[in-house]
Amino acid sequence: MSIKIFIPTPLRPYTEKQDTIEVEGKTVEEALKNLTSKYLPLQQHLYSEQGTLRSYINIYVNDSDIRYLSKEKTPVKETDSISIIPSIAGGVEVTEAEVEEDIQLSPEEILRYSRHLIIPEVGLNGQKKLKAASVLLIGAGGLGSPLALYLAAAGIGRIGIVDFDVVDETNLQRQIMHTTNDVGRSKLDSARESITGINPNVLVETYPFRLSSDNALDLLKDYDVIVDGTDNFPTRYLVNDACVLLGKPNVYGSIFRFDGQVTVFDSNRGPCYRCLYPTPPPPGLVPSCAEGGVLGVLPGIIGTLQALETIKLILHEGDPLIGRLVLFDALKFKFREFILKKNPDCPVCGIAPTIHQLKDYEQFCGIESPTKSKFNFDTPEITVAELKNRLDHGDDVTILDVREPNEYEIANLGGHLIPLGELPGRISELNPYKEIIVHCKSGGRSAKAVRFLMKSGFTNVKNLAGGIDAWSQQIDPLVPRY
Amino acid sequence: MIRFSKKIVNEIENHGEKTYPEECCGMLLGFSKNGIHFIEEVMRIDNSQDENRRRRFFITPEQYRQAEQLARDLKMELLGFYHSHPDHPAAPSAFDTDHALPWFTYIIISVKQGKAAAMTAWLLNEERTQFIERIIIVDPIPVSSSDRKFVHAPQ
Numbered sequence: 001m002s003i004k005i006f007i008p009t010p011l012r013p014y015t016e017k018q019d020t021i022e023v024e025g026k027t028v029e030e031a032l033k034n035l036t037s038k039y040l041p042l043q044q045h046l047y048s049e050q051g052t053l054r055s056y057i058n059i060y061v062n063d064s065d066i067r068y069l070s071k072e073k074t075p076v077k078e079t080d081s082i083s084i085i086p087s088i089a090g091g092v093e094v095t096e097a098e099v100e101e102d103i104q105l106s107p108e109e110i111l112r113y114s115r116h117l118i119i120p121e122v123g124l125n126g127q128k129k130l131k132a133a134s135v136l137l138i139g140a141g142g143l144g145s146p147l148a149l150y151l152a153a154a155g156i157g158r159i160g161i162v163d164f165d166v167v168d169e170t171n172l173q174r175q176i177m178h179t180t181n182d183v184g185r186s187k188l189d190s191a192r193e194s195i196t197g198i199n200p201n202v203l204v205e206t207y208p209f210r211l212s213s214d215n216a217l218d219l220l221k222d223y224d225v226i227v228d229g230t231d232n233f234p235t236r237y238l239v240n241d242a243c244v245l246l247g248k249p250n251v252y253g254s255i256f257r258f259d260g261q262v263t264v265f266d267s268n269r270g271p272c273y274r275c276l277y278p279t280p281p282p283p284g285l286v287p288s289c290a291e292g293g294v295l296g297v298l299p300g301i302i303g304t305l306q307a308l309e310t311i312k313l314i315l316h317e318g319d320p321l322i323g324r325l326v327l328f329d330a331l332k333f334k335f336r337e338f339i340l341k342k343n344p345d346c347p348v349c350g351i352a353p354t355i356h357q358l359k360d361y362e363q364f365c366g367i368e369s370p371t372k373s374k375f376n377f378d379t380p381e382i383t384v385a386e387l388k389n390r391l392d393h394g395d396d397v398t399i400l401d402v403r404e405p406n407e408y409e410i411a412n413l414g415g416h417l418i419p420l421g422e423l424p425g426r427i428s429e430l431n432p433y434k435e436i437i438v439h440c441k442s443g444g445r446s447a448k449a450v451r452f453l454m455k456s457g458f459t460n461v462k463n464l465a466g467g468i469d470a471w472s473q474q475i476d477p478l479v480p481r482y
Numbered sequence: 483m484i485r486f487s488k489k490i491v492n493e494i495e496n497h498g499e500k501t502y503p504e505e506c507c508g509m510l511l512g513f514s515k516n517g518i519h520f521i522e523e524v525m526r527i528d529n530s531q532d533e534n535r536r537r538r539f540f541i542t543p544e545q546y547r548q549a550e551q552l553a554r555d556l557k558m559e560l561l562g563f564y565h566s567h568p569d570h571p572a573a574p575s576a577f578d579t580d581h582a583l584p585w586f587t588y589i590i591i592s593v594k595q596g597k598a599a600a601m602t603a604w605l606l607n608e609e610r611t612q613f614i615e616r617i618i619i620v621d622p623i624p625v626s627s628s629d630r631k632f633v634h635a636p637q
Contacts, residue, residue, distance in 0.1 A: 008550065010583040011561045042612060045584055054583045058543040065543065085546050088563050089531075090578040090588070091505060091538035092570035247534050249585050268537065342580070351540075 006083040014041045029072040055344025058085045103128045121317045133314040134158035136223035140187040142299030143229030146178040150307040152195040152202045160205040163187045170174045174296035213358035216242040227251045233280045234361035241271035244348045253302040258330040261304035267349035270323035275343040280365040382462040400438045402449045411480045420445045439464035485619040486521035495539040495598035498566035498591045502534040507565040509549045519561045539565045563586035572600040574613045582606040
């Protein structure tokens, strides 16, 4: 069965100038395969190196774009015709932070930046670019610390920081811009002090609230480069989409235990976060640093790499880490680089984007925001005081600990240990007829475990509110906090 | 090499100035012979990019289809497209290269503070890795199909 394929003008040099080619095929895929095997050079213009249709190549069956039919599996019959229709796109490079003439360095600054000024790639002009630049840091934690310190030291003119947290003891192992004396203070106050201490020439702007769909565009639009140092998926998607919509580069880093990732998402020149991860992982699948831990020096390594890329973007020097994802494995000491391609079907930066404004990212990531949550009604809870009371009365309850074995070693309540990730496979270890109290460190993972067990038919399960942390604070200070 | 008349230059410049600070785009129609593109007509196309039109232009598949149809109706060839770079040099961006097709001529007009500046023309190399700049010859009077005998005559 032969099908007619319409060839657009620019591809006709490869089809002996014919505008219509007849090939065999029952589906679009078969027909195109037969076309490219007949005219081999067409392959590279229609398909990317990964073998997917190029983003600007649209395939129509009669008058319908196959994206809205069954894509390449769309069946074709004798009377149908296939058209190869390019969409034409282009535009300018990302706006260069054109250095205004009136940016001057004081004698103090010239002395301070002298090691920069004598590098040809930076020089006076580059240092002025740094001074004219503005960088917004999302998060003043593990990644935010080295970022803020090095960017300030390098002479970035304006640094903005978004964070709503307070410094606590568990931060000090890695968040080096906060000190022991800062415990209990707002991270922003502490950050401002550290930055100004390193370089009083930097203008520090602080935003003490949670970045949200309502404020993100307004906040990001006034900065040249956005640096994502967050530890949660809703904020990552939010930062990504806002950056794509505003056309801003997003210097991305993430860390977990001994592994780090770093790349630059700039949808004008390469892929975005959604091209790499179109959909978020199911809630709870990927543990945060608070749940899974992180080696303290790791954010130092990844954060400084982000600072490096930020500076390169501002200077327009070297090869930016756009379209390349670098994974760092600290235990093996290996840096591995992966090429990232722009996804033509990307809903936010693809050829026909469907996302034109910010949305509810908590919901997108399957997380209900605390204010809307019916959490407390759904998940039966018990307080640490109640539990203590019942244990003192000799009640026969099973305590299930869903933390990781190494956490169990630091502190435990003598419960039965089944890490949350292993629970589905080890559910048979639990007696469904007995009352089960589930706990983790502070109540998040155990709530998931309770919901899972209830779904699996357990009727008498309760979540220990506040977890072992609450137990240690309210009941038994001899149980160490971590 | 590409050749066209001063009239074509004016039309592209006027279009770039009119849409400034946003990008303009349009199609190039004419005929090709021995690898030389002779542009006889340019047609404006509405920039279909939803957002960021200052930095991007987008021609939809439907607009592209109409462009091919128009070329057929006028008994000309669709030779490529032009677009403007407001307040940026007339050099192709990485984004331009990523989205380019072979054989087509891509004309870029730089529009600086509302005034048309440099104009360049580009052709994608066979490996799709970069644009090669094409030499532009502006003929003082319009080249028409009847003048095709001058194709090889150096000016």
